Every structure is written in structure tokens, then in C-alpha cells.
Amino acid sequence: MKASFYRDTWAEIDLSAIDHNIRQMAEKLPDTSDIIAIVKADGYGHGSVAVAKQALKAGAKALGVALLEEALELRKAQIDVPILVLGWVPPRGAPVAAEHDITLTFFQEEWLEEISSYTLPKPLKVHMKWDTGMGRIGLRTESELRDILYALNKNPSIYLTGVFTHFATADEKDFTYLRKQQDCFEKLLAVFREMWPHPVTIHTGNSAASIRLPGEMYDAIRFGISMYGLYPSSVVKSEQGISLKQAFSLHSRLVNVKQVAAGDTISYGRTYSAQEEEWIGTIPIGYGDGWIRKLQGMDVLADGKRMPIVGRICMDQTMIRLDQAYPIGTKVTLIGHQQGAFIDMDEVAAHLETINYEIPCMINERVPRIYSGSKR
Ligand SMILES: *Cc1c(COP(=O)(O)O)cnc(C)c1O
Numbered sequence: 001m002k003a004s005f006y007r008d009t010w011a012e013i014d015l016s017a018i019d020h021n022i023r024q025m026a027e028k029l030p031d032t033s034d035i036i037a038i039v040k041a042d043g044y045g046h047g048s049v050a051v052a053k054q055a056l057k058a059g060a061k062a063l064g065v066a067l068l069e070e071a072l073e074l075r076k077a078q079i080d081v082p083i084l085v086l087g088w089v090p091p092r093g094a095p096v097a098a099e100h101d102i103t104l105t106f107f108q109e110e111w112l113e114e115i116s117s118y119t120l121p122k123p124l125k126v127h128m129k130w131d132t133g134m135g136r137i138g139l140r141t142e143s144e145l146r147d148i149l150y151a152l153n154k155n156p157s158i159y160l161t162g163v164f165t166h167f168a169t170a171d172e173k174d175f176t177y178l179r180k181q182q183d184c185f186e187k188l189l190a191v192f193r194e195m196w197p198h199p200v201t202i203h204t205g206n207s208a209a210s211i212r213l214p215g216e217m218y219d220a221i222r223f224g225i226s227m228y229g230l231y232p233s234s235v236v237k238s239e240q241g242i243s244l245k246q247a248f249s250l251h252s253r254l255v256n257v258k259q260v261a262a263g264d265t266i267s268y269g270r271t272y273s274a275q276e277e278e279w280i281g282t283i284p285i286g287y288g289d290g291w292i293r294k295l296q297g298m299d300v301l302a303d304g305k306r307m308p309i310v311g312r313i314c315m316d317q318t319m320i321r322l323d324q325a326y327p328i329g330t331k332v333t334l335i336g337h338q339q340g341a342f343i344d345m346d347e348v349a350a351h352l353e354t355i356n357y358e359i360p361c362m363i364n365e366r367v368p369r370i371y372s373g374s375k376r
Contacts, residue, residue: 005368008253008329009285011360012336013046015054016373017229017245022058024242025223028214035059036084036203038224039074040066045360046228046248047369049077055227056081057375064222068093071102084127084162086222088137091115098124103161105129107139112151112158120157127162127201132184133177134168142191149195162201163192164222171208171233178209182216208232211241230345230356237346246345248360249336250367253329254302256282257322266319267311271296279322280310283332288315290362291334298351302332304339335359 026035037055039048052063052074062082065071071083084103091114097104103125106112115124128148131138139145152160165185169177185204202218207226210217229246231237260280266272274280281302285291293313299306300320307320320332335343345356352358 007284008255009283009289010251010368010370011045011363012249012251012370012372013050014245014247014249014373015050015371016375017247018046018051018054018227019058019373019375020245021227021229021247022055022060022223024244025210025221025226026059028242029210029217029221030215032219033214033217034061034220036062036064036220036222037227038064038086038222040064040070040086040224041361042070042365044224044228044357045363047371048074049079050369050371051227051247052079053077054374060223062220064224068097068102068104072096072100075100075102082125091118094118094124095120098122101125103127105137107131107137107148109144109148109151112148112155115158116155123157123159125159125161127164128160130163130165130185130188132165132188133181134166136166138165142188145188145191146195149192160196160198160200162203163189164203167204167206167209170206170212171236173235206232208236211236212239225357228360233355234346246336248345250285250334250363251336252283252285252332252334254281254326254332255284255317255328257326257328257330259325265311267314269312272311272319279325281307281320281322281326281330281332283318283320283334284316285318285334285367286314286316289366290364291318292352292362294352295348298334298348299343300332300334301338301341301343302326302330304341306341306343307332 037060039052042048043051064084064086066087068085068089071085089104094115095118098120106126107129129138131140167178167181203220205217205221207224210221225232229244260274260278262276264274287293296309296313298309310321311319345359348359349356
């Protein structure tokens with residue numbers, strides 16, 4: 001691995017896993033449902049441009065992000081497929097979105113009206129968001145839908161190319177609420193179809209819905225977390241509806257190894273005392289990298305074996321208890337595989353009492369992303 005960094009701490013992104021996960025998903029879907037690869041938040045911390053390029057090679061037809069800024073970054077990287085911004089963009093973003101052929105999400109009549117006051121360099125493509133029970137963004141009623149369609153009809157420089165909704169509980173065992181959201185969506189869709197004869201792309205499903213109900217996904221799915229090889233919840237994981245490969249791994253190397261005596265203490269606040277003679281190693285990663293203090297007590301892998309983090313995690317460094325002396329430069333894996341051992345994202349998430357989505361996002365840009373396994 002040729003690397004241009006001077007601290008041996010890095011995240012490795014296995015693009016062959018992205019490729020595998022997309023192909024697994026595509027196999028489950030009917031041919032009529034396309035994949036929109038969701039690469040918001042810098043590709044869930046994996047790197048949006050590299051993931052997007054691999055996702056498109058694997059068969060994804062479009063990309064989804066949360067911010068207009070994120071869409072512009074993809075355009076700057078010469079990616080020319082449809083890009084949908086899933087979040088609310090202020091009307092002042094419309095000219096730049098139109099200029100770069102970026103599709104915006106809308107759901108307010110006032111938003112359309114404000115955009116009418118701008119001169120757009122090209123027509124603006126938009127998808128309409130319906131809030132069928134997520135309670136986040138989107139229009140909620142038939143009368144709002146009728147009003148917005150009238151307003152849309154009056155504005156020829158805005159092209160409606162899609163409508164969508166988002167589920168709140170697609171990853172939970174009980175489908176009752178999801179079915180309620182689907183009913184609400186179908187009711188709005190009936191009104192929409194009666195008023196709007198033009199073709200649009202209809203999409204409702206995130207990873208969880210797509211994996212569990214692949215036959216109910218209309219024209220496209222919004223495939224996020226599982227493209228990265230992570231299950232949306234323990235329920236979806238246990239159902240074994242798809243076999244995924246985790247793309248993200250996190251590594252460092254020992255920079256100091258020492259033997260300490262019984263009673264010697266480690267790190268700030270002296271929260272750890274050696275019980276006997278022990279080998280302690282130091283790795284150059286800390287909360288300044290997003291490897292937060294609450295991870296004290298987690299295991300890491302060295303020599304293919306689990307070793308615990310001991311003492312407080314510092315801003316730039318973390319100490320681990322080794323089972324013996326190891327040379328400086330020995331590879332330490334904090335997330336991922338090492339010689340048959342594995343620390344998966346879900347274990348880190350469980351330690352932090354959160355969801356796996358949060359973990360790669362929280363490892364910040366101080367940690368370089370290295371790509372491997374690129375597929376044609
Ligand atoms: C992030 C996001 C997704 C992707 O969800 P996953 O659970 O990661 O698959 C889909 N749709 C919307 C609107 C989102 O914000």
C-alpha cells in the first residue's frame with residue numbers, strides 16, 4: 001500500500017464490497033426497480049466520490065445526497081448521472097442546481113413561488129416529497145398536493161421528475177406502521193395520478209424496506225447503509241434476507257511498546273492500573289479523530305487477537321494491553337478483519353449504544369481513506 005501520510009492511522013474502504021452489496025441487492029429487485037446509491041455525509045464516511053463511481057459501475061443508475069453542496073462535489077468529479085438532493089434546499093440554491101442538472105426535493109408551494117422569481121439558466125428538475133408518517137419533511141394532505149400541482153402547472157421551468165416518501169420503521173419487526181405509511185402513500189398517489197398524466201419516478205424504500213419487501217419498491221430504491229455492507233438493524237440482520245460485506249475498516253500501528261509493573265497506571269486520571277507485569281502498546285488515534293472516549297474498554301485486534309483499550313482515550317493517542325511484546329509498527333485493527341478475527345461495525349455501535357450508521361460518519365477527515373478492491 002502506497003500512502004502519502006505520516007501517521008500510520010487510516011481507514012480502508014474495500015470497493016469490491018460496495019460492488020458485491022449492490023449486486024446482491026439488484027438480484028433481489030425486479031428489473032423495473034433501479035438503484036439510487038445514497039452517498040450523503042461523504043458516503044456515510046466512506047468517501048462519496050469513490051463510492052459513487054464504484055456504485056455506478058456495479059449498476060446503480062442515480063445518486064442521492066442530503067445537501068446541494070454534496071451534489072456539487074460529485075459533479076466536480078465529472079459524475080454525470082442523475083443526482084437527487086434528499087433534504088430541503090433554500091430557493092436561492094435553485095439556479096446553481098439547475099445549472100448543474102441536480103434534482104432538488106420540494107414540498108412547499110411557497111418554495112415554488114419563490115423560485116419563480118429567479119431566472120434559471122436551465123429547467124430545474126424536482127422530486128416531490130410526501131410525509132406519510134416519518135414526520136420529518138414533506139407534504140401531508142391531499143389538499144396540499146392539489147395546491148402544489150396547480151402551482152407546478154403554472155411554472156414551465158420546473159420539471160417534476162419524481163415523487164417519494166420515507167418509512168420510519170422499515171427496519172422493525174412489526175410491519176403495522178409501515179403498512180399504514182404505504183396506504184397513505186397509495187391514497188396520495190391516486191390523487192396524483194388523476195391530476196398528473198406525465199411520467200415520474202416513484203420511490204419509497206431505504207435499505208431496510210428494499211431488502212425486506214423488494215417486490216414493492218416501485219421504480220427505484222434509495223440504497224444507503226446496506227451498500228456499505230451494514231444491516232439497518234439487528235432484525236434485518238437476523239432475517240438473513242441478503243448477504244452483505246462490510247466495506248469500512250480502521251487500522252493503526254503501534255508507536256510505543258513497554259512493559260509496566262503491577263500498580264503502574266495508564267493515561268489521564270489514572271483510571272487503569274496494571275494488575276501485574278503487563279505489556280502496554282500505544283496507537284496514534286484518539287477522540288480528535290472521532291475515536292471517542294466512550295470507546296474505552298473496547299477491544300482492538302493485534303496479531304489476530306483481541307486486546308483491550310486501557311485507560312482514557314486521549315485526543316491523539318490510545319493505549320492497549322498486549323499479551324506480549326510486539327515490534328513498533330505492528331498493525332492494529334480497530335474495526336474490521338485481521339487474520340481471521342473480526343470486529344464488526346455493530347460491535348462498536350453496541351459499545352456506544354448507538355446504530356452502525358453513526359460509526360463511519362464519526363471517524364473524521366483527519367483519518368485518510370485508502371481504497372482497495374476497485375472493480376471494473
Ligand atoms: C439516508 C436516506 C436514505 C438511505 O437510508 P438507508 O437506511 O441508509 O438505506 C433513503 N432515503 C432518505 C430520504 C434518506 O435520507
